[in-house]
Amino acid sequence: MRALLVLLALLLGLAPAQAEEIVLGLSRDQVAITATFDGDDILVFGAVKRDAAPPVGAAPLGVVIAVSGPLQPLTVREADRRLGIWVNAAAVEVDAAPSFYAVATTGPLREVLSSTEDLRHSVSIPQAIRAIGNDVGNREDFLDALIRIREAEGRYRILEGAVEFDQQTLFRTQIGLPANLLEGDYPTRIFLTREGEVIDAFETTIYVRKTGVERWLYALAHDQPFLYGLLALALAIAAGWGASAAFQALRG
């Protein structure tokens, strides 16, 4: 992507190549889901590295940070009234939608990022979902409903103005990860913009993994399902037996 931008800039004979670029840090790139996991905050911070001072009178820089969760296939259904009761009538398959998506910016999204650039980099939520190649025919209302429902659940978030940007050089923001987090890789993209145009982009990944007992139980349930089922039954019978014995001892 950066090579492409450089090429583009050279071709158009504009400003000298890559005068400002992103240097990034994450508070950590691993999130551990433990038994008592209750959501988490990831601090995304970085700096703008300059080869030369910005041109005099240039518009201020903007920063856009997009964190996406693992993709999942979904079915969106629409209810309709049949014979007096509400029944799922129409359905649309969405091949891949992020289980989590957050966009944080330094200001109103449309001012920081033009719609052309949004289309090119698929940053905003509707663009990110369409970019995956989901074909919903003429039922755009199903995609709108998906976004509306997931925004209400806190899975999709637009955090305009949530990125702090000190003296056009140091930026940082907190991305709150919800408690109902799916395991997987969370691609994180940072865009540096001026007047809505992307001048640098940076990509990294946050790894979300279950650990400890959570990891062990999940692996057992998927790798040895029969053994796991027997374990579940054994636990249930032991608990039932234990309770019965304990209360008999109490009474006797």
Add this chain to the structure above:
Amino acid sequence: MQLYLPIAEVSVNAFLLLGLGGLVGLLSGMFGVGGGFLITPLLFLVGIPPAVAVATSANQIVASSFSALLAHLRRRTVDMWMGTVLLIGGLLGSALGVMAFNLLKALGQVDLLVKLCYVVFLGTVGGMMLWESARATYRARSGIAPKRRRHNWVHALPFKTRFRVSGLYISVIPPLGVGLLVGLLSAIMGVGGGFILIPAMIYLLGMPTKVVVGTSTFQIIFLTAFTTLLHATTNQTVDVVLALLLILGGVIGAQVGAQIGTKLKPEHLRLLLALLVLAVCGQIALSLVLRPDDLFSVEPVG
């Protein structure tokens, strides 16, 4: 204290789950029902994915039934032979139920099927119990002794066998049929089926009341154990952490409930249970008739 459930992949307050288990345990201790018909809809409300809720409540019923079965075995109120015949029908019905469940899941109508089953069966059973307990209360007051019919169409069928503990000599077809129906419902609704099984045993098979609860517990424990294994191996939707919390709350609630239960008159108990069943039924029926807040819903595939 928030707890992340490894299979459900949601974070839920541990005390809320203990409380839910306790509440359902209290009711099951009072009324002698498994409580599956309450716990599955309550888990939906808390935000547990439906597939995990149905599978895990089956596992929870194994635990609560096991401690009840031990008590019934000590009192010799279990008809093993009757339980086995019911179970054969039940396993068949459970397999059919899982097939129906998967078919309707593909069509997106599983919610509707589950809700309709709840409305029809809870409504019928609740209404019958209400009618019967109101009549019993009236009789107790006016001092009329209840008649017990000895013979009905059930006694005219072939393949008769002797159920010694129940003191019955009847065909195996009605118990097989009852078992099949209960197995079907158990797979679709995530319930043990006691609320169908117990009235069917009393009114249809004519079993003596004292062996009814023990025998239904016997059949339910094997049926729900089978359902748990089926869900664990095919869908990986049994969450042991969730099950343990529900069981822990449940066993404490059940003991308290049993104490309260002994202090109430049986016909009053049945009246209360009937009202409870009808309340759950009415709440689900309303959700079918009222326009949903959002016409659209999102559901992960698979």
